[in-house]
Amino acid sequence: MSKTLFDKVWDSHVVRNIADGPDVLYIDRHLIHEVTSPVAFVGLESRGLSVLYPERTFAVADHNTPTINQHLPVEDPLSANQLKTLEDNANKYGISHWGLGHANNGIVHVVGPENGITVPGATIVCGDSHTSTHGAFGAIAFGIGTSEVEMVLTTQCIMQPKPKKMRISVNGTLNKGVTPKDVGLYIISKLTTSGATGYFVEYAGDVFENMTMEGRMTVCNLSIEMGARGGMIAPDEKTFDYIKGRPKTPKGEGWDTAMAYWKTLKTDENAVFDKEITFDANDIEPMITYGTNPGMGMGISNNIPTAEAVEGGKATYDKSLAYMGYSENEQMIGKKIDYVFIGSCTNGRIEDFRAFASIVKGRKKADNVTAWLVPGSHIVEAKIKEEGLLDIFEEAGFVLREPGCSACLAMNDDKVPAGKYAVSTSNRNFEGRQGPGSRTLLASPLVAAAAAVTGVVTDPRELL
Numbered sequence: 001m002s003k004t005l006f007d008k009v010w011d012s013h014v015v016r017n018i019a020d021g022p023d024v025l026y027i028d029r030h031l032i033h034e035v036t037s038p039v040a041f042v043g044l045e046s047r048g049l050s051v052l053y054p055e056r057t058f059a060v061a062d063h064n065t066p067t068i069n070q071h072l073p074v075e076d077p078l079s080a081n082q083l084k085t086l087e088d089n090a091n092k093y094g095i096s097h098w099g100l101g102h103a104n105n106g107i108v109h110v111v112g113p114e115n116g117i118t119v120p121g122a123t124i125v126c127g128d129s130h131t132s133t134h135g136a137f138g139a140i141a142f143g144i145g146t147s148e149v150e151m152v153l154t155t156q157c158i159m160q161p162k163p164k165k166m167r168i169s170v171n172g173t174l175n176k177g178v179t180p181k182d183v184g185l186y187i188i189s190k191l192t193t194s195g196a197t198g199y200f201v202e203y204a205g206d207v208f209e210n211m212t213m214e215g216r217m218t219v220c221n222l223s224i225e226m227g228a229r230g231g232m233i234a235p236d237e238k239t240f241d242y243i244k245g246r247p248k249t250p251k252g253e254g255w256d257t258a259m260a261y262w263k264t265l266k267t268d269e270n271a272v273f274d275k276e277i278t279f280d281a282n283d284i285e286p287m288i289t290y291g292t293n294p295g296m297g298m299g300i301s302n303n304i305p306t307a308e309a310v311e312g313g314k315a316t317y318d319k320s321l322a323y324m325g326y327s328e329n330e331q332m333i334g335k336k337i338d339y340v341f342i343g344s345c346t347n348g349r350i351e352d353f354r355a356f357a358s359i360v361k362g363r364k365k366a367d368n369v370t371a372w373l374v375p376g377s378h379i380v381e382a383k384i385k386e387e388g389l390l391d392i393f394e395e396a397g398f399v400l401r402e403p404g405c406s407a408c409l410a411m412n413d414d415k416v417p418a419g420k421y422a423v424s425t426s427n428r429n430f431e432g433r434q435g436p437g438s439r440t441l442l443a444s445p446l447v448a449a450a451a452a453v454t455g456v457v458t459d460p461r462e463l464l
């Protein structure tokens, strides 16, 4: 029978089918971080259980880490306690721990692929919704709750109902200034934040075939923002080139065996999806959000859509616009901004910083803008320096910070003050997401850079 990529990976991991119930699914890699793992370990302890495969579990500190002076003790007591608890639990159970200051530290969804933890055909979970990022490699990767973290720690399995399958194809060629982030925001704006609820998405078509691995990660990362359980892309030569030789990928004969399997990981020609959606690359322009959910996005040159065009009804729309201080049908171009944040597991990789540099090079940071440039990992940070991007940033008046989730959700000190506007390359623009009362405009690194040098929302195509 013809199978989709998703079926192939899922079916090969089913340990047991429960009649009329969920499948028991074997998990190859379990990533844990300081926010959603402590209670799971308390649960294990109270039941006298242990960690079944510590070597398949990877602990990374990212949410509560400061992005300056990482060599000093963490000042915020709550954050310090979270980080210490992760470290203690990892040590106690023999789990590798990339804590603050470790050379491999960074955002869990950035360091997983960087170090070869993420491979095609694997099942990967983490107590974090943006685990969908790893789907870029043809893995089934999804976020889980804390009680499931406990389940995976002790059994390396999880009980999951099999989601429905959706294929989203984008064909054609992307126009100048249109990045993978814009593709993701465009799709969410069309589907809404609940449009893919209950589905696992496969991205297909020219645009994803031609996209870099980092771009694919950006798109898969955003899958969760349209309600999908996850998103994935069939592995190809680009995928294999990207992972080859990374510290944790198989070597020698192990590599050859793995490759033989990985090459089978594509959707068969006659395989059927529960839903198929197709878009034309030519319709996508640089995107920006104007409201308080990631589905409230639009092409940057458009005007804010009217309530009828938006999910959730008039009351939600009015509340959202009132929070943002915007009105229906207004232009976004030219709106004053206060902060720019480039980073996060959506856009905190080297290609994102290259894109940012392509616009700020030879220009100056606008005086009214506070900018936070936060690499997704130390490896990204090192590349920024090696490639001379840091010089470009510093000449333009920017400072590079140290890696972590940072202002993406402001669990550390990087909080946007109430009422202030931040153009952010992250993935969520919910009320207060970047600090109590903060207002977020989600966009690509190019749009963020254009705003950082002009101080207002600017079409990046004018500066390229």
Ligand SMILES: CC(C)[C@H](C(=O)O)[C@@H](O)C(=O)O
Binding pocket: 035, 036, 063, 127, 128, 129, 130, 143, 409
């Ligand atoms: C803290 C964590 C549970 C959360 C998530 O699951 O996504 C965070 O990473 C986020 O981006 O909101």
Ligand code: SF4
Binding pocket: 062, 063, 107, 109, 128, 130, 344, 345, 346, 404, 405, 408, 409, 426, 427
């Ligand atoms: S960078 Fe943001 S979205 Fe990604 S894991 Fe951290 S808080 Fe969540």
